[in-house]
Amino acid sequence: MNEKSWEKYKRSLNYLAGGSSTNSKKPVFEGYEPALIVKGDGCRIWDLDGNEYIDFRCGLGPVTLGYNIPEINKEIISQLKNGISFSYPHPLEGEVAEKLTEIIPCAEKVRFLKTGGEAIAACIKIARAFTGRNKIIQCGYNGWLNTLSTGEYLPSGIARSQPLRGVPFQISSLHFSFPWADIDKWKEFFAKEGSDIAAVVIASNYEKIEKGKEFLPQIRELTERYGSLMIMDEIVTGFRLAKGGAHEYFNFLPDMAVFSKGIANGMPLSAYLGKAELIELSFEIGISSTFGGETLSLASAKATIKFYKERDVISHLWEVGNMFKEGVNNLFKKYEFHAELKGFGVCPIFIFKDNALKEKFFTHCNRNGVALYNVSYVNYSHKRGDIEEALNRIEKAIKMVKDENN
Numbered sequence: 001m002n003e004k005s006w007e008k009y010k011r012s013l014n015y016l017a018g019g020s021s022t023n024s025k026k027p028v029f030e031g032y033e034p035a036l037i038v039k040g041d042g043c044r045i046w047d048l049d050g051n052e053y054i055d056f057r058c059g060l061g062p063v064t065l066g067y068n069i070p071e072i073n074k075e076i077i078s079q080l081k082n083g084i085s086f087s088y089p090h091p092l093e094g095e096v097a098e099k100l101t102e103i104i105p106c107a108e109k110v111r112f113l114k115t116g117g118e119a120i121a122a123c124i125k126i127a128r129a130f131t132g133r134n135k136i137i138q139c140g141y142n143g144w145l146n147t148l149s150t151g152e153y154l155p156s157g158i159a160r161s162q163p164l165r166g167v168p169f170q171i172s173s174l175h176f177s178f179p180w181a182d183i184d185k186w187k188e189f190f191a192k193e194g195s196d197i198a199a200v201v202i203a204s205n206y207e208k209i210e211k212g213k214e215f216l217p218q219i220r221e222l223t224e225r226y227g228s229l230m231i232m233d234e235i236v237t238g239f240r241l242a243k244g245g246a247h248e249y250f251n252f253l254p255d256m257a258v259f260s261k262g263i264a265n266g267m268p269l270s271a272y273l274g275k276a277e278l279i280e281l282s283f284e285i286g287i288s289s290t291f292g293g294e295t296l297s298l299a300s301a302k303a304t305i306k307f308y309k310e311r312d313v314i315s316h317l318w319e320v321g322n323m324f325k326e327g328v329n330n331l332f333k334k335y336e337f338h339a340e341l342k343g344f345g346v347c348p349i350f351i352f353k354d355n356a357l358k359e360k361f362f363t364h365c366n367r368n369g370v371a372l373y374n375v376s377y378v379n380y381s382h383k384r385g386d387i388e389e390a391l392n393r394i395e396k397a398i399k400m401v402k403d404e405n406n
Helices: 004-012 070-080 091-103 114-130 183-195 209-226 247-250 276-284 295-310 313-334 354-367 386-406
Strands: 037-041 044-045 052-055 109-111 135-139 175-176 197-203 227-232 254-258 270-274 341-342 351-354
Touching: 044 276, 052 276, 070 295, 091 109, 091 295, 109 114, 109 276, 114 197, 114 227, 114 254, 114 270, 114 276, 135 183, 183 197, 183 209, 183 227, 197 209, 209 227, 209 247, 247 254, 270 276, 295 313, 313 341, 313 386, 341 354, 351 354, 351 386, 354 386
Parallel strands: 135 175, 135 197, 197 227, 227 254
Antiparallel strands: 037 044, 044 052, 109 270, 254 270, 341 351
């Protein structure tokens, strides 16, 4: 079925550490999962063997419009002819920054990097420089920076009292993980340590995201009371819940926010933005990157923002996302399948009580041409017909799992 993909992937293991430079992209279901993807168009992808999949992984979230979008490709190709990286700023850098300040509520000024994790790190450094404090509270998944934290409340749900290898105690002792939507624990910690908390960094919890309506404004009030900064990780939620992410959707203003996935429809770009005096401080304290102003990603971002403005992308993501979520949950109920797709339809998460059942489900979905991830991502190219077709394929997968278990 996909022998060429797996054969070539296995060869890469001789040279490519971990099998992928992105941990979550490493294929695990040998013989069923598409080990190597070579093409995408709209909401569909093809592996090296030519197998087609309706894609709900979407590059792990960045592909919000779809693959091979003509309006985006045109701008990237046009800029490619004129150059990629220069030793002075290109006009696109300022133009895209201006456009982001127009559509993101908390953005007074903007700077660019390449990945969400490094932009979060930039905000943490700014917060420490601005407040003169050291301690950072993290909530939710902020990329590999989560490995800096010790504590009971980690995104995986696995308690860890000691930091991972490679993180000195002097660093891990300044980073803490706290739970989503449990404000009492936050208040208790602030009462003890508030005078040395530089910032909180919060990524929304997909499963219980609706609790952000009360929780996030409560954190905003708490940080203001103690003179700490609030940094919103909008890497997933930006250009998905709303253009301005969770802080626009739940109507509050953090001090800084980070956007990356979705900002340029798959091109490598991140933006850290917020209050002008904070973002300006990044220059003074030495936050800099050669590729921050790389023009192909900025051209894609400019075209992506225009696309969002000219079409009601957000409403479409909600419509097809809810259709997919409700359809999958109806299938789970119909076949008494012990699983649920929870959270908002634009980024719901699969919840399984039995990990073996989860593996079988994902395996058979791949066999039937549906590429899924723990978090389900729709893009603008998913139309109602694509969702209906995907649900039919998923129903076949569920039947295959049920037959195996009988």
